[in-house]
Amino acid sequence: MLNMVSIKRKNNYTSRDYVYESLKENIISLKLKPGTNISEKEISELLQVSRTPVREAFLKLAQEELLAIYPQRGTFVTLIDLQHVEETRFIREHLERATVREACKNFSNESIFKLEENLALQKICVEEKNYTKLFKLDEDFHYTIVSGCDKKLIWSVIQQMNNHLNRIRILRLADNFNWDLILSQHENIISAIKDKNQDLADRVMEEHLKELIFEQESLKKKYENLFK
Incomplete structure (x- = not known):
């Protein structure tokens, strides 16, 4: 079970925004520690959203170098560089x-x-x-x-x-x-x-x-x- 702190969902948030902000907050605060393996299924169930916005949020966080996505291996919180x-x-x-x-x-x-x-x-x-x-x-x-x-x-x-x-x-x-x-x-x-x-x-x-x-x-x- 992931150790994540929930954030309040703002009225103007799309599902992708909510997933993105939730994950980013937990990554920056080190609640999700560098090296942690996370999955679309796990996050979608935890945040009660479909897997599509989770996938979109993963891609955005990967662009910001907070997640590393490896095909066939999984998605990981990046190590501090x-x-x-x-x-x-x-x-x-x-x-x-x-x-x-x-x-x-x-x-x-x-x-x-x-x-x-x-x-x-x-x-x-x-x-x-x-x-x-x-x-x-x-x-x-x-x-x-x-x-x-x-x-x-x-x-x-x-x-x-x-x-x-x-x-x-x-x-x-x-x-x-x-x-x-x-x-x-x-x-x-x-x-x-x-x-x-x-x-x-x-x-x-x-x-x-x-x-x-x-x-x-x-x-x-x-x-x-x-x-x-």
């Missing part, structure tokens, strides 16, 4: 460093309030040791900076390549990474934006997004079966 992780991290670092510099020039009080509100919720997650919620708040924090600069297309670009990176970020949080450091860096980013200090904001964002470099190999050694 560290080369892919590092390339995505590198691109994200440089895009977000440029964006946070823009935020220091022109960022509304409303957007600053959203960041501060988000940070307060992150602190609650740390107290509750809720890494899945912390991950989502972390994503929202970075999105707020990008959207506050009216650079939403940048976020779309990041999301298109984020799949392997997000899985190792979840793994890092679940492995009891230093969450206080994340909060401290977020707090420093907010302060730099409020002070319109572009160089400081750039430096803190760089440090923040480079932390993962130092964790990758240790995580691979500890969870070798999850990596390519």
Whole structure:
């Protein structure tokens, strides 16, 4: 039996959308671990849909490199690819460093309030040791900076390549990474934006997004079966 968390089906979801979003959420959150074998029959029964939308969702997830489909062998959740992780991290670092510099020039009080509100919720997650919620708040924090600069297309670009990176970020949080450091860096980013200090904001964002470099190999050694 697969260990999947159900998601709420939105009114505008087609069956394929529902299957796709359900599987992607469970793959990114590592509820469906890398290397897990899944079948159309199993997923269709679990989500109570026909096999056609499951097949379509499988193909879409395969295009995003979250599933690998092998004829006559089966369908598997892909292993985390560290080369892919590092390339995505590198691109994200440089895009977000440029964006946070823009935020220091022109960022509304409303957007600053959203960041501060988000940070307060992150602190609650740390107290509750809720890494899945912390991950989502972390994503929202970075999105707020990008959207506050009216650079939403940048976020779309990041999301298109984020799949392997997000899985190792979840793994890092679940492995009891230093969450206080994340909060401290977020707090420093907010302060730099409020002070319109572009160089400081750039430096803190760089440090923040480079932390993962130092964790990758240790995580691979500890969870070798999850990596390519």
